[in-house]
Amino acid sequence: MTLRSVILGTGSALPRRRVDNAELAQTVDTSDEWIVERTGIRARYIAGEGETTTTLALGAARNALDMAQVDASEIDLIILATATPDQTFPASATTVQAGLGINDCVAFDVAAVCSGFLYALTIADNMLRGGAARTALVIGAETFTRILDWEDRATCVLFGDGAGAVVLRAERTDARTGRGILASRLHADGRYNGLLNVDGGPSTTGTVGKVRMKGQDVFRHAVVNLAQVMTEVLTAVDLKASDVDWVVPHQANARILDATARKLGLDPSRVVVTVDQHANTSAASVPLALDTAVRDGRIKRGDLVVLEAMGGGFTWGAAVLRY
Numbered sequence: 075m076t077l078r079s080v081i082l083g084t085g086s087a088l089p090r091r092r093v094d095n096a097e098l099a100q101t102v103d104t105s106d107e108w109i110v111e112r113t114g115i116r117a118r119y120i121a122g123e124g125e126t127t128t129t130l131a132l133g134a135a136r137n138a139l140d141m142a143q144v145d146a147s148e149i150d151l152i153i154l155a156t157a158t159p160d161q162t163f164p165a166s167a168t169t170v171q172a173g174l175g176i177n178d179c180v181a182f183d184v185a186a187v188c189s190g191f192l193y194a195l196t197i198a199d200n201m202l203r204g205g206a207a208r209t210a211l212v213i214g215a216e217t218f219t220r221i222l223d224w225e226d227r228a229t230c231v232l233f234g235d236g237a238g239a240v241v242l243r244a245e246r247t248d249a250r251t252g253r254g255i256l257a258s259r260l261h262a263d264g265r266y267n268g269l270l271n272v273d274g275g276p277s278t279t280g281t282v283g284k285v286r287m288k289g290q291d292v293f294r295h296a297v298v299n300l301a302q303v304m305t306e307v308l309t310a311v312d313l314k315a316s317d318v319d320w321v322v323p324h325q326a327n328a329r330i331l332d333a334t335a336r337k338l339g340l341d342p343s344r345v346v347v348t349v350d351q352h353a354n355t356s357a358a359s360v361p362l363a364l365d366t367a368v369r370d371g372r373i374k375r376g377d378l379v380v381l382e383a384m385g386g387g388f389t390w391g392a393a394v395l396r397y
């Protein structure tokens with residue numbers, strides 16, 4: 075027997091307003107054809123009045139707790155991955171904690187942009203297996219559309235808002251067949267800041283800033299880094315791409331998903347794709363896609379699942395788990 079972090083439940087939340095490409099093309103110099111051909115994106119959700127990163131995070135957390143049949147009082151760790159917190163401080167995780175009525179637990183945010191959920195999941199996994207906590211809420215939540223430059227058509231059409239969450243619990247399981255996170259790997263290389271960043275911040279401009287990206291360079295790095303880290307994490311547990319039931323990738327661009335799957339020799343029908351409906355929701359995208367595939371019955375208990383993401387920094391990572 076071995077101690078593993080097992081996903082007991084998943085949840086997600088989206089803003090009320092769905093904006094398809096045709097609607098976006100009324101205010102941005104773009105077209106449905108261009109966006110679909112270059113990215114696979116058909117629609118995104120955009121947070122409106124009263125909707126924030128923490129309201130979305132709370133919605134996702136409540137859904138995950140419901141599925142897990144875990145009471146909020148059992149949560150002793152909350153890690154929220156976001157690049158768009160409600161406030162510069164305190165951590166949005168503490169706002170979620172208060173919203174759930176939990177008076178004392180560990181709660182903090184992780185900033186790794188689109189890889190944020192992989193970072194948060196890996197930290198939670200290590201804390202659970204190390205005995206620092208028993209039951210964790212790991213959330214990825216963003217209102218990324220609030221940091222977009224709506225005059226920059228090369229970026230503003232790519233992103234959306236949303237949240238996803240998982241409830242994780244440390245459980246003793248069979249070392250060979252048991253459920254839980256089997257391995258994860260994280261990376262960062264800060265030399266690439268200039269290819270994908272926000273041109274502001276409390277300590278520099280004193281403003282929030284807007285997303286800036288050199289799309290083609292990001293694309294090239296994404297395919298190489300994602301293929302490399304997925305191979306690395308599978309090798310760590312002596313598995314091959316053909317053993318994997320489902321890949322739940324960061325949903326940035328359908329062409330990145332296709333190119334990465336091809337590089338690894340993965341069956342494309344085993345890759346969960348939600349980018350068409352949600353666009354790139356940064357830290358929310360992996361748990362949002364995971365929840366979608368769990369709730370529509372694709373991912374079943376016992377399935378071997380790989381999660382992967384890459385984002386600003388650059389940061390990137392992957393995890394392999396038996397759901």
Ligand code: COA
Pocket residue numbers: 103104105108109112113188227228229231287288289290291292293296326327330354384385386
């Ligand atoms: N609508 C219409 N035309 C657009 C446009 C839009 N929304 N955005 C850019 N264009 C135009 C450009 O102005 C350019 O026109 P030009 O040839 O007349 O100068 C043309 O389309 C090609 O631009 P380019 O930037 O070379 O396009 P691309 O094929 O590289 O596609 C991305 C752009 C952003 C879709 C692509 O680079 C990409 O997906 N990169 C990865 C980004 C990503 O996923 N980042 C997040 C990682 S976490």
